[in-house]
Amino acid sequence: MSIPRLWEITCDCLEHYCSISYGQAIELEKVSDIILSSPNINVANVNAVDKAIRQLRTAATILKKMMDSNQLAQDEFVSVYKTLQNIDTVANRLLFGSKLKNVRNAKGYNVTELASSVGVDRSYISKLEKAVAGPPDIEVIAQLSYVLAVPMSEFVVDAMGHISFERADNSNIVDPKSAIISDIARECEAIPEEYLVILLAQVKAISQTYRQRKFEGVWRRLDQ
Numbered sequence: 001m002s003i004p005r006l007w008e009i010t011c012d013c014l015e016h017y018c019s020i021s022y023g024q025a026i027e028l029e030k031v032s033d034i035i036l037s038s039p040n041i042n043v044a045n046v047n048a049v050d051k052a053i054r055q056l057r058t059a060a061t062i063l064k065k066m067m068d069s070n071q072l073a074q075d076e077f078v079s080v081y082k083t084l085q086n087i088d089t090v091a092n093r094l095l096f097g098s099k100l101k102n103v104r105n106a107k108g109y110n111v112t113e114l115a116s117s118v119g120v121d122r123s124y125i126s127k128l129e130k131a132v133a134g135p136p137d138i139e140v141i142a143q144l145s146y147v148l149a150v151p152m153s154e155f156v157v158d159a160m161g162h163i164s165f166e167r168a169d170n171s172n173i174v175d176p177k178s179a180i181i182s183d184i185a186r187e188c189e190a191i192p193e194e195y196l197v198i199l200l201a202q203v204k205a206i207s208q209t210y211r212q213r214k215f216e217g218v219w220r221r222l223d224q
Contacts, residue, residue, distance in 0.1 A: 002040055003052050006031045006087075010059040013066070020066055025079035028063075032086035039090055039131045043098040044105075056091045060084055093131035095158040101129040103148050118143040135159035 009028055013020045020028075041052050063080050066072060072080060104114055111129070115122040120140060127133035136144075141159055145152040188196060 002031075003035055003055055003090075006035065006083075007055040007059055010062050014062050020072065020076055020080065022073070022076055025072075025076040025083075028083045029079040029086075032083045032090070035090050036086045037132065039094060041094060041131065043094060043101050043129060043131055046098065046102075049094050049098045052094055053091055056087050056094075060087045060091075063087075089135075090131065092135050092159055093128075093133070096135050096155070097129045097131040099150075099155065099158045100125075100144065103150055104129075107148050109148070114144075114147065117147045 006028060009024055009031065013024060039052070041048055043049055063084055067077060067080055067084075104111070109117070111125050112122050115125045118125070118140065120143075124133065128136060136159060138156075141155045142152060144150070145155050188199070191199065
């Protein structure tokens, strides 16, 4: 069982007018569980990773349309939902693992050296590169970014997924910053209000820090 098998099942559902049987839903969930534990993709092979990502993302789009149709029974809905969660995790793991391995090799680090520099176990770096663990938390991403001299934003995108730009298409949002804010707003819809208050406080703190740094930069230029 592999990504091609998940793709095959999804295409079969698409050919039958986006309908899915209970058996297909269960198989999708089982296949995605197996892929999650062992993607069986050589992350050093950029073409193989790109093909796998395309299949995963397209399968996810098809399955989301099925969920949005409100025609799935409860059991099918749950299995498809779990499959989508697994697909998202696997895709991000593959992106991150591929970036990490290729950058590590380019910078001349072996797995042991990188793990020691970042402060994590050697086996964890190996699992990240094989896409069987992760995505890592932000602290690990920050350390990897620092040690490998790669912009943190690149690692974050690979760990958490690309901006969808779905709302940009629907709301005439054309600049990347507005699209990011739109994506944040969409993700916040599922967060309870008490956690949103905490998130807002964090965003305000970051914003104030940035404004202060920007003001200090302007002040120094004027003072010269």
